[in-house]
Amino acid sequence: MPRGTVTLTKRLLTQKQENFCLLFVESGHAADSFQEAYQSNGNRATVMRDAHRLLSNPRVQARIEELRAAASARAEINTADVIRELWDNAMKAKQATPVKDKEGLPIGEFQANLAASNQALKLVGDHLGAFERKDNGQNDSPLAKLSPEERKALKVALESERERRRALLAATGPVDTVGLDAPSSIN
Numbered sequence: 304m305p306r307g308t309v310t311l312t313k314r315l316l317t318q319k320q321e322n323f324c325l326l327f328v329e330s331g332h333a334a335d336s337f338q339e340a341y342q343s344n345g346n347r348a349t350v351m352r353d354a355h356r357l358l359s360n361p362r363v364q365a366r367i368e369e370l371r372a373a374a375s376a377r378a379e380i381n382t383a384d385v386i387r388e389l390w391d392n393a394m395k396a397k398q399a400t401p402v403k404d405k406e407g408l409p410i411g412e413f414q415a416n417l418a419a420s421n422q423a424l425k426l427v428g429d430h431l432g433a434f435e436r437k438d439n440g441q442n443d444s445p446l447a448k449l450s451p452e453e454r455k456a457l458k459v460a461l462e463s464e465r466e467r468r469r470a471l472l473a474a475t476g477p478v479d480t481v482g483l484d485a486p487s488s489i490n
Contacts, residue, residue, distance in 0.1 A: 328370040
């Protein structure tokens, strides 16, 4: 689509809705895009709710799809390309290469790390909308579903378990120390 082209979908949106669509396609973050497009200073929960409501608007959805298709065409990449590259990297990651010394002889260690490449491809895929994003303003963590009293009780129980393990460690020597510290996400 040539730059400056006005589509039917674009004409059906307000300027703020159009700005939201452009920002959302660029960043993938509904709440941040809403806040910037609508210059909203509301609390985060309200912004996330309003952003989710806006994303549910069929005209906004259609415009986002138009923009993603145009971005994909400009980049000459599509979901199949991203998936194919990710698959190739996954297969390459299984083929570790030997680490060599100064003389070029293998030292018995192997190295394979394509995490940075996969991360870059994931970002490209997210940007082009190749993958579904869950940006509904809800925290689906099991800890988020606990009441403040339940979180406090869980934190006390974890601290008690940590002290029990430390006492056992002091009395008997090394034991499994995984999980000695309470998760930082429990407030």
